[in-house]
Amino acid sequence: MTLAILRAAFLLLLRDRGALLMALVVPVVFFMIFAEIFATAAGDQLQLRIAIVDEVKSDESTRLLAALTAEPAIRPVPGALTRESARDLVRRGTADVGLIIRADGEDLATAAGLAAPPLLLLVDPSRSVTATVLSGQLQRAYFTALPDLAVGRVAELIGTAFTTFTPEQQAEIAAGLKDLRNRAGTEQPAGWTFDELVERDNVAGQNAALNNVAYYAGAVAFMFLLFAAAQSALGILDDQEAGILDRIAAGPGGIDVVINGRFLFIVLQGLVQTCLIFGVAWLAYGVDLPGNLGPWAMISVSSAVLAAGLGLLLVTGCQTRAQAQVLPTVVILIMSAIGGSMVPRFFMPHWLQQLGWATPNTWALEAYSGVFWRSEPALQLVPICFSLFGIGIAALGLSHWLGRRLVRD
Structure with a gap:
């Protein structure tokens, strides 16, 4: 009797196309949708739409942006010509986050936390996670494209606070920094702190x-x-x-x-x-x-x-x-x-x-x-x-x- 009921229930399911759809097709479709979403969000496929404005257009900013936009996760959004236009793109949701290399901040090559940071992130608070992801990508690009700046700051700090380099040592440091610059992009990141170079600015919401x-x-x-x-x-x-x-x-x-x-x-x-x-x-x-x-x-x-x-x-x-x-x-x-x-x-x-x-x-x-x-x-x-x-x-x-x-x- 149990097997007969089992057979009847199975035949009923096969005849009811709607129930069959809900039981077998819909769960697979939902799995595929959410697997695609979370695999993208947690893996290397996550793509950020970035409104980028370079107000400085220096050698350092050009190298940094070249390394950043080479990342598969970064999709520059067209139409960001000024800071306000980038802010508007983020506010309207056309861009996930904005990146400004600003002219009213410290120089990217010499920033030391004494004035406004050279990099400004325009963030929609409802999507603040995008700013965190972009900060990580920026840090990676910085130490890949500008290792001479990172190591140069360390050398400057040591020479100012702890000891005085001889002219020969200064020449060796300069030569080493030049070599780092020439080999930018081929070495592993230097691992220097990056926080003092970046400031966040919320563009919408409380x-x-x-x-x-x-x-x-x-x-x-x-x-x-x-x-x-x-x-x-x-x-x-x-x-x-x-x-x-x-x-x-x-x-x-x-x-x-x-x-x-x-x-x-x-x-x-x-x-x-x-x-x-x-x-x-x-x-x-x-x-x-x-x-x-x-x-x-x-x-x-x-x-x-x-x-x-x-x-x-x-x-x-x-x-x-x-x-x-x-x-x-x-x-x-x-x-x-x-x-x-x-x-x-x-x-x-x-x-x-x-x-x-x-x-x-x-x-x-x-x-x-x-x-x-x-x-x-x-x-x-x-x-x-x-x-x-x-x-x-x-x-x-x-x-x-x-x-x-x-x-x-």
């Missing part, structure tokens, strides 16, 4: 913790908008199984009134969800919701409209309730993983970041980031909000067509 709270408030809110929309849209199939849908469809409004009613309910439900999540972010963590109420409302309404339209489209596109319980979940989970609702996008490889733009999650998160991180004016958010709203209405229109087919079937 602090990293607060920016992360704002990010995940948007990420979680949008992901659960999609889940709640799909769950609520299932009510249409419940009405179909109960025979209610056919009776309503025979009336003057047809199936459209059912879909429109569900759509409005899902939009309002989504707004309540978003209000609760961001309300907690404001009251418990200090996210500036009152100061950004207008832009936040614009994004939240657009996101709720898109989630409602997409949820209805996914459900009405299914033939049975069993399919409708599986397909939306699969689609939403994959979109959320790729779009940044589960893992910050800057951890992803470049191709996966670009693929994220095919998901509404990325668009919504970029809009929320523009409000709470980068303090962008509402006018700059209009194209994103218009796109989300338009896609939601288009999905609603397709849901009407699929709903009529559902009644005919």
Whole structure:
């Protein structure tokens, strides 16, 4: 009897394509997505988009940047012509971090911590890990491309604080430094401290913790908008199984009134969800919701409209309730993983970041980031909000067509 039940369960799984998909395909897809993300973040494949500005253009700065940009992990971002343009690229998320070899700091060749450091990192606090990675790459490039400077400082310190070199010794040191310079890039790093050469400057947000709270408030809110929309849209199939849908469809409004009613309910439900999540972010963590109420409302309404339209489209596109319980979940989970609702996008490889733009999650998160991180004016958010709203209405229109087919079937 036990074997018979086992056989029946196995045959049932084979017949249910949705369950088979969830049991065998979705776990593999998720593994591949997260393996790609974390293998990239933890290994040598992590690529940083760097906005680089060389205000000095000296021999030392040129050598340093040549060694830095030769690293596979570094991708210079075009368009960084001045310090302010680099700051803007980081603030808008086009670059992960900015690097300025500044003219108003100490000389790269003689810096000793007595004035502003020669290297300035422009950092988005919500992505502060990128500055740490860049600092490591800079240190490696410095000791690879400029070993003569590193060793020269040590010799200068010894000659000033501990002893006086004879002219012959000074000549030998100069010759040795010249040799180091000529062999730059072929030796192992010298291992000299690097901290006094670098300064960080936050370009957006109040602090990293607060920016992360704002990010995940948007990420979680949008992901659960999609889940709640799909769950609520299932009510249409419940009405179909109960025979209610056919009776309503025979009336003057047809199936459209059912879909429109569900759509409005899902939009309002989504707004309540978003209000609760961001309300907690404001009251418990200090996210500036009152100061950004207008832009936040614009994004939240657009996101709720898109989630409602997409949820209805996914459900009405299914033939049975069993399919409708599986397909939306699969689609939403994959979109959320790729779009940044589960893992910050800057951890992803470049191709996966670009693929994220095919998901509404990325668009919504970029809009929320523009409000709470980068303090962008509402006018700059209009194209994103218009796109989300338009896609939601288009999905609603397709849901009407699929709903009529559902009644005919």
